[in-house]
Amino acid sequence: MASTSSSLPSASAAPAVARLAAGAPEAETNGIANANADAEAYERANVHSVYEAIAPHFSATRYKPWPAVAQFLNTLPRGSVGLDVGCGNGKYLGVNPGVFMVGSDRSAALVALARDRLKEEGGVLPTGTGVKNAVRDETSDVTNTTATSGSRSSKEGITDVLVADGLSLPFRDGAADFAICIAVIHHMSTRARRQDAIRQLLKCVTAGEAGKAAGKVMVMVWALEQGSSRRGWDEGGEQDLLVPWVLKTPQQKQPRQPKQSRKQKKGAAAQHGQEGSDAVVVAHHANKSGEPPVPGPVPGPAQDQDQQEPAAPATDAGGGVSHTDPVFQRYYHLYRKGELEEDVLAAGGLVLESGYEKDNWWTVATNNGPTLSEEQ
Amino acid sequence: MKVLTLNFLTCAVKTCKSSADSFPLHPKDAELAHDDIEINPELLANVLPRIDWTALRTTSTELGFPELPAQPPTVEELEADEALLKELHSLLLETQMMEGKLVCGCCGHEYAVREGIANFLLPSHLV
Numbered sequence: 100m101a102s103t104s105s106s107l108p109s110a111s112a113a114p115a116v117a118r119l120a121a122g123a124p125e126a127e128t129n130g131i132a133n134a135n136a137d138a139e140a141y142e143r144a145n146v147h148s149v150y151e152a153i154a155p156h157f158s159a160t161r162y163k164p165w166p167a168v169a170q171f172l173n174t175l176p177r178g179s180v181g182l183d184v185g186c187g188n189g190k191y192l193g194v195n196p197g198v199f200m201v202g203s204d205r206s207a208a209l210v211a212l213a214r215d216r217l218k219e220e221g222g223v224l225p226t227g228t229g230v231k232n233a234v235r236d237e238t239s240d241v242t243n244t245t246a247t248s249g250s251r252s253s254k255e256g257i258t259d260v261l262v263a264d265g266l267s268l269p270f271r272d273g274a275a276d277f278a279i280c281i282a283v284i285h286h287m288s289t290r291a292r293r294q295d296a297i298r299q300l301l302k303c304v305t306a307g308e309a310g311k312a313a314g315k316v317m318v319m320v321w322a323l324e325q326g327s328s329r330r331g332w333d334e335g336g337e338q339d340l341l342v343p344w345v346l347k348t349p350q351q352k353q354p355r356q357p358k359q360s361r362k363q364k365k366g367a368a369a370q371h372g373q374e375g376s377d378a379v380v381v382a383h384h385a386n387k388s389g390e391p392p393v394p395g396p397v398p399g400p401a402q403d404q405d406q407q408e409p410a411a412p413a414t415d416a417g418g419g420v421s422h423t424d425p426v427f428q429r430y431y432h433l434y435r436k437g438e439l440e441e442d443v444l445a446a447g448g449l450v451l452e453s454g455y456e457k458d459n460w461w462t463v464a465t466n467n468g469p470t471l472s473e474e475q
Numbered sequence: 476m477k478v479l480t481l482n483f484l485t486c487a488v489k490t491c492k493s494s495a496d497s498f499p500l501h502p503k504d505a506e507l508a509h510d511d512i513e514i515n516p517e518l519l520a521n522v523l524p525r526i527d528w529t530a531l532r533t534t535s536t537e538l539g540f541p542e543l544p545a546q547p548p549t550v551e552e553l554e555a556d557e558a559l560l561k562e563l564h565s566l567l568l569e570t571q572m573m574e575g576k577l578v579c580g581c582c583g584h585e586y587a588v589r590e591g592i593a594n595f596l597l598p599s600h601l602v
Contacts (some may be wrong), residue, residue, distance in 0.1 A: 178521015263595035
C-alpha cells in the first residue's frame with residue numbers, strides 16, 4: 100500500500116480569493132459588479148465545472164444524510180414545504196416523508212441524477228407501507244419497477260428538483276417553511292458572496308411575523324477545525340483551499356475483484372456519504388497526475404495523508420490511483436469556529452442553534468423579519 | 476416539474492421579484508406528462524394552506540385544465556371530498572411539465588424545461 104503513504108495535497112487558494120475579495124485592479128471602474136463577475140468566473144472554473152464533470156462518481160459516494168441534518172428534517176411539522184439549495188444528488192429529499200421538498204443545484208448533471216434517483220427509490224415510507232413494498236418486490240410486480248408506470252409511494256410524490264444558482268434563486272420570498280443548504284456555501288469564493296447566499300436562503304422562508312412561525316434555515320459547511328481527521332486541517336490554518344478529487348472510473352477499478360472493490364468503497368470510503376469524505380478517494384501525488392495546478396501545496400500535515408478516517412479500503416483495494424485518473428480541484432473556504440454564525444448575523448438572520456458534526460459546522464437560523472438586511 | 480412546485484417559483488432575476496407580474500411564471504409550449512403516484516391525503520391537506528390559490532388557478536387554466544373554484548377548499552372540505560382530493564392530487568403532484576418554457580411576466584425571460592427539469596440559470600447580463 101505504498102500509495103497510501105503518498106497523498107494529493109490540497110493547495111492554497113488564498114492568493115486567488117484575496118484578489119477576488121479585493122476586486123481585481125482592472126475591475127475598479129465598475130467596482131463590485133466586476134469583482135463579483137470575477138468571483139463567479141472563478142467558481143465556474145473551480146467548483147461548477149468540476150461538479151458537472153465528477154457528478155456520477157461524486158453522487159455514488161453520497162447517499163447517507165448527516166445525522167444533524169436528518170434530525171432537523173425529521174422534527175419539521177408535517178406538511179411543511181421546504182427547499183434544499185445545493186441538493187446535489189438529492190440525498191436529503193424525501194428523508195422526511197411528511198414534507199414537500201424542492202431541491203435545486205447549480206449542476207444540471209447532479210440534478211438529473213437526483214431526479215433519476217428519486218424516481219427509482221422506493222422512498223422513505225411511513226410505517227405500514229413498507230410491507231406493501233416488500234410484497235411488491237417479492238412478486239416482481241413489473242409495474243412497480245418501471246420508471247413510468249405503476250402507483251408508487253416513492254419520493255417522487257413529495258419532491259421535485261430544478262437547476263438554479265444559489266445566489267439567484269427562483270423561489271418567491273417567504274414561500275417555504277424551511278430551507279437547508281448543506282456543503283454548498285463553502286464553495287463560494289468571497290465572504291460577501293457567502294453572506295449573500297445565506298441572505299437568499301433567509302428570504303425564501305417565512306418571516307417571523309406576528310401569528311406566523313418563522314421559517315428555519317439550516318446551513319452546514321466544512322470546518323477548518325478538523326483535528327480528528329487525517330486531512331490535517333486545524334485551527335489557525337489556511338482557510339481557502341483547492342481540494343483535489345480523483346475521478347475514479349469503473350474501467351480503472353482493480354480488475355481482479357471489481358465487485359469487492361466497489362463494496363469496500365461503499366462500506367467505508369463513502370460510508371456516510373458525507374461531504375467530508377471527498378478526499379478519501381484521493382491517494383496519490385498531484386504531480387503524478389500531471390495536474391500540479393495551483394500555487395503550491397499547503398504546508399503542514401495536509402501533505403501526509405489526504406484520507407479521512409476510517410482508513411479507506413478503497414485506496415487499499417484499488418492499490419492506489421491510476422496515473423490516468425483525472426484530478427479535479429475544487430475550491431473550498433473552510434469555516435473557522437464562529438464564522439458561520441457571524442455570516443448568518445451579517446445576512447440579517449437570527450441564530451437559533453449551532454453545532455459541530457464530524458468536520459463540519461452547522462447552524463439553524465431564522466429570517467429575522469424586518470431586520471433582514473438588504474444586499475447592496 | 477410539478478404544478479405544485481410551480482406555485483413556489485418566481486423569476487430568478489432579482490429586480491423581478493418585487494413585481495407582481497413575475498408570479499406565477501407562465502408555461503409556454505408545455506408538454507405535460509401524467510405520473511401515477513400514490514395519493515397522500517395528509518400531505519395534501521397539510522400543504523394546502525401553503526398554496527397561493529390565485530396563482531394555482533392561473534397555472535391550471537394556462538395548462539388547459541378545467542377552471543378551479545375561486546376560493547380554495549378548507550382543509551376540512553378537502554378531507555371530506557374524495558373527488559376533490561383526487562383532482563388536486565392529480566393536478567399538483569401527478570402532472571409534470573416535461574418540456575417547454577416558463578416565462579416571466581415581468582422581464583419576459585424564458586426558462587427552459589427539459590426532460591422535466593426547469594433550468595433557472597441566468598445569462599450573465601441578467602445576474
